[in-house]
Amino acid sequence: MTNLWTRCNNCQKILYKQDILDNQHVCPACNFHFRLSALERLGMLFDEGKYTRLDEGIFPVDVLRFEDSQKYSQRLQENQKKTELTEAVVNARGKIGGIEAIVSAMEFAFLGGSMGSVVGEKVTRAIERACVERLPVLIISCSGGARMQEGALSLMQLMKTSAALARLGQERLPFISILTDPTTGGVTASYAMLGDLNIAEPNALIGFAGPRVIEQTIKEKLPKGFQQSEFLLKHGMLDDVVGRKNLRAYIIKALRLLLNRY
């Protein structure tokens, strides 16, 4: 019976698990937003939770034969098994408030949502597909940044995805970037910050460098709330911070405004 109860990592209150699930994985006591999987995200965003998955046939390769305490190829297998996904992003299409859209949702549980060749390729395909089919794009970011195990190939995905977004912009098609906890490194330094609208969930860690790296560099304690969504909003980097309960409604409204659909 123990797994009926859980503790909120933020307010430390003991909570009935079902209450959290019923509340879209938000703590009913302190409004802490728990991390969601890519599929949960897609389910919450699309009308009636219905969508078609796209670009499923792309698989990662251990091209550098990278090996730290474990082989990268092994890590990939383990993460695929654990998440039942092929990689750290899921592409989908479906209707949001009746509006057809292409969505890429990142999966943090897959190697920290890191971006290697496959994530870069899938995000780029989502954007290119939107260009061809003249649809809006949403990317839900949740990532520690570029994937180290694919070396500079991962770094190049920043350019690949950003260049695709430049094309989307030339086609005058909207891109809404949704930043969730955490969005850092190479993902922030490419598509996550390039939205026509940049929207974040509350209390999400968003930044270029990770807080530990900054602390070690400047040898000072970081101010409270540093790199949280609200901090970025204050510094002009986000259009708004929107709680999960209102996110879908907000996205529908934003799409209608951007597409001029009253």
Add this chain to the structure above:
Amino acid sequence: MKKEEDFYKLEKDILLLKKQIDDLDVSEEPGKKEKIAGLRAQIEKEWAGVVPHLTATQIVQIARHPQRPYTLDYLTNLVEDFTELHGDRRFADDPAIVAGLGFYKGKTAAFIGHQKGRSTRERIERNFGQPNPEGYRKALRVMKLAEKFGFPVITLIDTPGAYPGIGAEERGQAEAIANNLKEIATLRVPVVNVIIGEGGSGGALAIGVGDVVMMLEYAFYSVISPEGCAAILWKDQSAVAKAAENLKIRAKDLLELGIIDKIIPEPPGGAHIDYGQTFKSVDKHISQALKKLEQKPVDDLLKERYQKFRKMGVFSEK
């Protein structure tokens, strides 16, 4: 040469030979030409024996060598009337990035590069070549200026990375980098990039993308510093060498992976051993690249630029 030997020890012999050459060069000694040629051949031979055994860590040491030529050394030697343009017109001037206009082969071009300091004082002033967002925004401002007047853009990359600081985050380090990538993708003038030293991740990439990406032979380019990678994946600073090997950061690795287009040869021992030879080599490669790019219609140039990065990445498809 022992594999684990520090590069600074390896270079001693070469420096001694180079000093003999320099001394001979200014002397009145009879037959000095032949003697210099002989010494040069000796250097080449010594170096040829070292090169195949160079470790990734030693390459990193060469790329970070305190005597390695920096952006301003290249600009002073290759560009006429280089005129530095300061500031991003938004917040500040970032001394970690130098940008400006100058004449290159008789025509105006824009130049942008990371600049490390040579003296301790200058290093601090230039933040060790680690830009803040205003540096990237200055770079973009000058690129847009070049686009407006139809000047090609030449960038020189040499940074440990974008600065991880409080102010940098407040002012949108990530946004500045991302925006540069997006804007360069459609910049309507030729863009040539040369990685001259350290290619430190996003901080390098933000001014490191264009139509032709070239790299000096002993420069390195990486998604994360070997030190950072060792700390995260190995949780052990003694694993830096392993991290450096695993990351495949050398010019020849990156050429194989299709990330760079060309390797620019360095003199034996590295760029710092012979500035003159290095500048000549870089100059030749930049001018050749520009010549080809300037013949292309802009729309073709942009299509090819898109395809170049579009193709990067390795995966399997079923």
